[in-house]
Amino acid sequence: MFGSTIQVALIAGILGAIIGPPLGEYFCDKLPEDFHPTIGNVTSMAVTTIIVSAVLSALPWI
Numbered sequence: 001m002f003g004s005t006i007q008v009a010l011i012a013g014i015l016g017a018i019i020g021p022p023l024g025e026y027f028c029d030k031l032p033e034d035f036h037p038t039i040g041n042v043t044s045m046a047v048t049t050i051i052v053s054a055v056l057s058a059l060p061w062i
Helices: 006-030 038-058
Strands: none
Touching: 006 038
């Protein structure tokens, strides 16, 4: 989507590490007890991907 430059990898990795875990915990806390936590983690990965790609598209030097 944005190429394979070191800038893209670093920014996406750092933003994903900052945003992903808290979102995963939030989604897992909202799930009913009989749902597997993987559902919350996958949802967190999807939302984090959307947020990071929006941030990267807004950066002028990417």
